[in-house]
Amino acid sequence: MRVLVIGSGAREHALCVALQSDPAVGALACAPGNAGTRAVAPPPPGGETLAVADPVAVAGVARDWSADLVVVGPEVPLVAGAADAVREAGIACFGPSAQAAQLEGSKSFAKHVMTAAGVPTARSWAVGGTPELETALDEVAALTGGAPYVVKDDGLAAGKGVVVTPDREQAAAHGRRVLDAGGSVLVEEYLDGPEVSLFAVADGTTVLPLLPAQDHKRRDDGDAGPNTGGMGAYAPLPWAPAGLVDEVLATVLQPTVDEMARRGEPFSGLLYAGLALTSRGVRVVEFNARFGDPETQVVLPLLETPLAGLLHAAATGGLAGHPPLRWRPGAAVTVVVAAPGYPEAPRTGDPVTGADGDGVLHAGTATTPDGTVVSAGGRVLAVTAVGADLAAARQAAYERVAGVRFADAHWRTDIALAAVEGRLAPS
Numbered sequence: 555m556r557v558l559v560i561g562s563g564a565r566e567h568a569l570c571v572a573l574q575s576d577p578a579v580g581a582l583a584c585a586p587g588n589a590g591t592r593a594v595a596p597p598p599p600g601g602e603t604l605a606v607a608d609p610v611a612v613a614g615v616a617r618d619w620s621a622d623l624v625v626v627g628p629e630v631p632l633v634a635g636a637a638d639a640v641r642e643a644g645i646a647c648f649g650p651s652a653q654a655a656q657l658e659g660s661k662s663f664a665k666h667v668m669t670a671a672g673v674p675t676a677r678s679w680a681v682g683g684t685p686e687l688e689t690a691l692d693e694v695a696a697l698t699g700g701a702p703y704v705v706k707d708d709g710l711a712a713g714k715g716v717v718v719t720p721d722r723e724q725a726a727a728h729g730r731r732v733l734d735a736g737g738s739v740l741v742e743e744y745l746d747g748p749e750v751s752l753f754a755v756a757d758g759t760t761v762l763p764l765l766p767a768q769d770h771k772r773r774d775d776g777d778a779g780p781n782t783g784g785m786g787a788y789a790p791l792p793w794a795p796a797g798l799v800d801e802v803l804a805t806v807l808q809p810t811v812d813e814m815a816r817r818g819e820p821f822s823g824l825l826y827a828g829l830a831l832t833s834r835g836v837r838v839v840e841f842n843a844r845f846g847d848p849e850t851q852v853v854l855p856l857l858e859t860p861l862a863g864l865l866h867a868a869a870t871g872g873l874a875g876h877p878p879l880r881w882r883p884g885a886a887v888t889v890v891v892a893a894p895g896y897p898e899a900p901r902t903g904d905p906v907t908g909a910d911g912d913g914v915l916h917a918g919t920a921t922t923p924d925g926t927v928v929s930a931g932g933r934v935l936a937v938t939a940v941g942a943d944l945a946a947a948r949q950a951a952y953e954r955v956a957g958v959r960f961a962d963a964h965w966r967t968d969i970a971l972a973a974v975e976g977r978l979a980p981s
Contacts, residue, residue: 555862556581558616559595560606560636561627562588564890564917564936565847568854569625569861570595571915576860585615589909589927590916606631609639617643623866624648626823629710629844633659637823646869650823650843654814657821658843661708661740668838671813673806675838676830678742680708687729690741691722697743704742705729706840716781718744745830745837748978750791751849752799752827754807755864758820760873761807762864763799765789765856765881767849768973773897775968782897783933786969788887789852792944793978795831802827806838822868831980851915851938852886887951887970888938893918893929894962900932901962908958913938913951929960945974 555578559566567590573579574594584591585601597604598619605611607630616624624640626632626649635652649655656663662680667673677697679690694703703725707715717728729739753764767789773779806827814821826842826849854861858880867876893900906919906927915938918931937954941947948970955965972978 555579555866556620556622557583557625557862558598558619558621558623559584559591559625559627560604560612560631562586562591562606563627563847564915564933565845565850566627567591567594567915567917568851568936568938569627569845572854572857572861573625576862578860579862583619583621588916588930589919589921590914592921593910606636607634609635612636613639613643613645616640616645621645623862623869625865627844629655629658629842632823632843633710646866648823648865648869650821651819653819654821654823655843657810657814657825657841659710661706661840662738664841665740667810667813667817671809673809673838674836676704676742676745678740680738680740681729681733682738684730684733687726687733687739687741691726694741694743695722702744704744706740706742707732708738708740718781745832745839747830747832747980748793749839750794750798750829750831751787751846752802752807752829753845753849753853754803754825754827755868755873756807756811756821756823756825757868757871757873758815758822759811759871761803761811761825762873762876762879763803763807764879765853766791766794766799767852768970769846769849770966770969773892773964773966775966780897782892784846784848784890785892785966786887786889787848787852788885788944788947788970788973789849789856790885791973793973793976793980795980798831798836802829802836805836810841822871847917848888848890848936851888851936855886855938855940856882856884858882882940884940884942885944885947886938886940887944887947888915888936889951889955889965889969890917890933891935891937891955891958891963891965892933893931893960894964896932896964902929902931904929904960904962906934906958906960909935911954911957913954914958934960934963944970948974
């Protein structure tokens with residue numbers, strides 16, 4: 555099987571590593587890729603400069619390379635219709651249609667789907683203007699008795715479009731910035747309890763859940779600092795309640811896929827449910843329409859089932875006949891190493907050493923003409939390790955972090971620490 559991965563981040567590097575180990579994969583490429591993926595899956599002709607938001611270009615590279623399966627990693631090409639264009643070219647594609655990808659592309663659309671499907675989620679107010687924003691904030695305060703306030707960009711924001719704050723003016727200011735730029739926002743009730751990420755592979759009808767993981771969104775230790783695209787993750791979750799995956803499959807994932815099919819917009823690809831385990835039960839925080847980053851970096855190393863066959867079955871409607879998923883014992887931890895100034899104004903161009911170490915996945919990197927690896931984004935590397943248990947995986951991950959360096963690099967020192975110390979539990 556010839557497999558083409560679309561994207562250039564640590565998620566795509568993790569996908570390439572997993573696909574490379576699948577004996578069914580005879581050829582593997584990644585476009586446009588980064589300094590890490592090129593060692594595993596070199597870009598096909600014309601792929602190194604691929605504009606991933608151009609569906610015609612994505613389909614053209616896949617066709618010219620004679621791909622049997624295309625795996626679209628990022629949300630931007632999915633929302634733009636890359637999967638539609640690839641399928642129209644007669645090539646199997648793992649990724650939802652542009653319409654189905656609106657589950658991530660529009661939070662208000664996702665709320666409509668959840669309401670129709672009876673999926674438990676936070677109460678919300680769609681806001682298109684400043685007077686509506688103030689009214690929504692008043693209603694949240696009345697509903698909850700005050701802070702915190704949650705204001706979300708309605709559209710794509712690379713994981714950084716959410717403000718959760720006890721400061722009403724800060725919440726309002728974020729909403730006004732989005733509105734002034736021509737966007738819209740959702741104001742939501744705050745969901746208490748720890749958050750969980752659960753991926754599921756779907757083919758429009760059948761849904762197969764993967765292992766739950768937990769992401770760390772805030773930039774700094776102790777969940778301080780601004781929201782980011784994710785500073786680290788771990789899996790599995792030793793503190794998660796028994797039966798959580800089955801419950802989420804029955805109450806969230808399958809009803810959502812069924813509702814999308816009822817609308818004539820079947821969801822085929824990776825459905826990512828961001829969940830809060832609240833005092834009132836499981837609630838959906840958000841949906842994504844692709845593998846999450848950095849959770850992918852800890853879920854895939856634990857998957858023993860060959861990845862290419864699983865994704866191809868989803869892309870071709872064959873999940874009902876797919877064998878049950880098999881998982882390796884142990885745990886995995888990933889720690890993101892970020893550029894100074896991330897997420898607001900990350901500095902790029904710093905030489906990176908140790909980027910070829912074990913478990914080092916490239917996110918925002920590039921290679922200079924003389925072969926030097928340099929930082930090229932906010933999240934530069936994701937350093938991953940697997941261990942016999944969560945404590946061992948965490949220790950190994952931080953030992954690997956010590957082997958990578960670039961000027962003023964920043965990482966959290968407490969990824970998975972609360973879970974290892976037994977300080978987490980559902981509300």
